[in-house]
Amino acid sequence: MKKKEILKKSLLFNGLPDEQLDALCSISVSKKYQRGQAVFHDGEPGNGFYMVASGKVKIFKLSTDGKEQILHIFGVGEPFGEVPVFHGTPFPASASTLAASELFFFPRLEFINLLKANPSLALSMLAVLSMRLRRFTTQVENLTLKEVPGRLASYLLYLIEEQNREEEVVLDVPKGQLASLLGTTPETLSRIFAKMSEEGLIKVAGKTIRLLDLERLRER
Amino acid sequence: MKKKEILKKSLLFNGLPDEQLDALCSISVSKKYQRGQAVFHDGEPGNGFYMVASGKVKIFKLSTDGKEQILHIFGVGEPFGEVPVFHGTPFPASASTLAASELFFFPRLEFINLLKANPSLALSMLAVLSMRLRRFTTQVENLTLKEVPGRLASYLLYLIEEQNREEEVVLDVPKGQLASLLGTTPETLSRIFAKMSEEGLIKVAGKTIRLLDLERLRER
DNA sequence: TTTATTTTTTGACCTAGATCAATTGAAGAA
DNA sequence: TTCTTCAATTGATCTAGGTCAAAAAATAAA
Secondary structure (H helix, E strand, C coil), X not given: CCHHHXXXXXXXXXXXXXXXXXXXXXXCEEEEXXXXXXXXXXXXXXXXXXXXXXXXXXXXXXXXXCCXXXXXXXXXXXXXXXXXXXXXXXXXXXXXXXXXXXXEEXXXXXXHHHHHHCHHHHHHHHHHHHHHHHHHHHHHHHHHHCCHHHHHHHHHHHHHHHCCCCCEEECCCCHHHHHHHCCCCHHHHHHHHHHHHHCXXXXXXXXXXXXXXXXXXXXX | CCHHHHHHHCCCCCCCCXXXXXXXXXXXXXXXXXXXXXXXXXCCCCCEEEEEEECCEEEEEECCCXXXXXXXXXXXCCEECCHHHHHCCCCCXXXXXXXXXXXXXXXXXXXXXXXXXXHHHHHHHHHHHHHHHHHHHHHHHHHHHCCHHHHHHHHHHHHHHHCCCCCEEECCCCHHHHHHHCCCCHHHHHHHHHHHHHCCCEEEECCEEEECCHHHHHCC
């Protein structure tokens, strides 16, 4: 697909006038990444942000003893890595691809110039960051106020929404990564999948999960 | 202190030209709150954001069974409650005062008009939201990759930085609230204070805490 | 000061879930 | 197909920290 098409479809740039899209096209650079490749590292300075053109990217924190917490997984059309652009500080987390991916890179200065000239672009960016804040809010809520089964339940319900499905979702990450996203271990997650299956809440078949009882999932 | 002075000192509005400060003054409204009063509730629609003029405000989530997780505590000059302004969705969390407070309220439409006319204001707001994202990042990191003693240690180190002290900090919240901020219970927090004292890491005297061994605190 | 109310601390106990270790299963390479 | 390798499951055990209950401090009110 053409670059302009992708930008146009993204939540961030959707609705912008044609000439602004062209400007965005011309300042951004496409980069290709293999599966599992690092995009940037926690603590590195950043001089621009990225948008997923194809593939999937995880943003994560590593503890000193090597444990990983995934903060978010970004798919096509989603921008990431903006913090250094607007706040000037280094990347607060690391990013690497979960699949072979193409990313668009928007250099800081050029983008800020566009922003200055186009208030509506600034407002879109504010909207994107606000949505991000909201997500963090619910992530903290899930991590601290719910136990693991509840977190899994909300993730499955989130997927069903995101994938516009009625009762079946397809995991977008290997189960090990899902554990890291939910703040638990693969072992625990596996047990919980088993228990929820026994209880008739879900039916697991590889990466496909059928949600049998939305009602009870919701009250987790 | 005069309103304009407070706005001028805030990180968000600091550095703006005089006439913009005047405009901000004229669109914002001052509201007074008693200690413990609710400012807004999780899920409510919002038609503007706030800035602390005096006092202190906590942003928090409540679980269905009444447990509280504090997301952040805002002091003088800090804006909060912006998500609905830029993303249009309801407040993602609740806010109430931790002390008698005065808040400035900035109505959505008027503020957005100012933004549109002043790119630098938009950039400041982007910087503020980016900083907020960074904070959430470290909060998730602390909650999931560190255990409670480690979280307390980073909070104390954060305070010593914030308060520009060498070795003594003053807790800005009652201990019960601190527990909720660190994602634990008052009982556990109390035990950890005791243990860290025994170990010679800190010396607790009411709300004043002397950090005896920054080195070892850091490696928690 | 004395009393009442809230906050903090301490003790005893319990559970969610992490860790360690071993097995099974699945997916890609030869 | 058969190896090889990595991911997922299952079992057994351990522990951080939550819960419940009571005592002790600290604050506020009278």
